[in-house]
Amino acid sequence: MIAGLACLGLVACHASAAGSEPPAARSVGSAGAGRLSGKVIVIDPGHNGGNAAHPEVINKPVWVGNGRKACNTAGTATADGYAEHAFTWDVSNRLAKMLRARGAEVTLTRGGDSGVGPCVTERAAIGNRAHADAALSIHGDGAAASKHGFHVILPLPVGRNRGIVAPSARLGEAIRDAYRSGTGMPYAGYLGKDGLDRRDDLGGLNMSTVPAVFIECGNMKNAGDAARMSSAAFRQLMAESLAEGFENYLR
Template sequence: MSVTGRALATALVLCGLGAAACGGTTADLARDRVGVPPVAATAAHPVTGGTAATPAGSATGAASASAASPTPVGKPLSGKVVVIDPGHNGQNYRHPAEINKQVDVLTKRKACDTTGTATANGYSEAAFTWDVSQRLDKILKNRGAKVVLTRQDNTGVGPCITQRAAIGNKARANVAISIHADGAGPANHGFHVIIPKRIGGPVDPVVKASERLGFDVRDAMRSGTGLPYSTYIGKDALDYRNDIGGLNLSTVPKVLVECGNMKNPTEAARFQQPAFRQKIALSLANGLQQYLTH
């Protein structure tokens, strides 16, 4: 499927980023500040057509924000429920029997979960996704959203991909997003967004909405992080699949974001920078807000 992308007219303002270590702590996150909204722009949506304002959104600053920091008005995501699904878990590798258990994702049977990938120097995908998810959680809550995480730490196992979908369904989320990073060949680089296909199952009613969400997240990631579209999978950073359990079983609009390739030296180095992980989180928040408010 070929759909012309829409540039998201969003300026991201990052200030006072904390010096959190890889997989940062709550105290580290408390020192981070989030973006403030620029003037909205108007652009045609590639799926629905027409025009829509595309603000980057806003969030109140951390307690340490200076008096000069702009103060956003209102809570643009009040009343919205967002489910964040941080891929994998930090102790999956210690429990192969549990995570290799086969589960039904409707189009096939797959492992309950996997260990995920890691950079050449051992920074794990599980730690990366957990850190980005914590940052995204903070930004969305500051914008008024109720946030539900599919796992509560990076020191456990799972949950299975079927359970991850069920958490979003039970929460009756307005939107859900699964955060990952890829482990392709070192020469490959760039991010992509995985969008569900119709499978004659529970995801079918939300496939079109998930596609619109995918465009919004894709555009915000490109604009906010400067990362290129994937050079090795999908088209224009979009990949339509019917074998992802967390998407196949979702009854709410949902996409999976592969934020880049952890085996690529350049992207691996950037992913280990707290400031860049904050950029990713803010970009994802802006994409979600674009979807939820237009």
């Protein structure tokens, strides 16, 4: 069996070896009473560390509500080789720890950074099965090196997601505002408007029945953005800002 492939069908991916998964990545429920007590949040760390080595898995087409797309992709990387999958895994675990400290029940869509998948449709299904109050997919963009800034992606109505388009827009605005205020990162000037973009081609949004958005935290091909995204201290600031965005939306 391909390492990590079994997680394609699970509600939350878990490491196969005991103790191999960081505590912050486990879906263990509320960490105690807090401002987000009773809230359910799903965090989707984009891509996965084993994706690039298994194109036969991630290139398999899946139905995303209005057509077929690849199960997943390998993601991008900085010029120095810092991979998007590692970036999203780190930020997601930092964020999960903060949200649990505020009382939220948090599930990640994958349980490590060396597996394959899960497919974009399964990532959406994890949030749906959890009846999440909010879901966020974390990414880094791979645009031209001259482009910089962040943007939040909101769903357009495709079919099954029609009921979550409006609340997703509110979630996206809360995430955008908190991220901009907390990190000082500018809005992406190369697509969308005022840090928001709307798309109907992302399975994680098209197949969601709970409020869900994506964030491209910066452009990993841009030297300035890459320097920030490669800094552990700045990733902590990113996570703090995203936690504030969730709280602003959910309270």
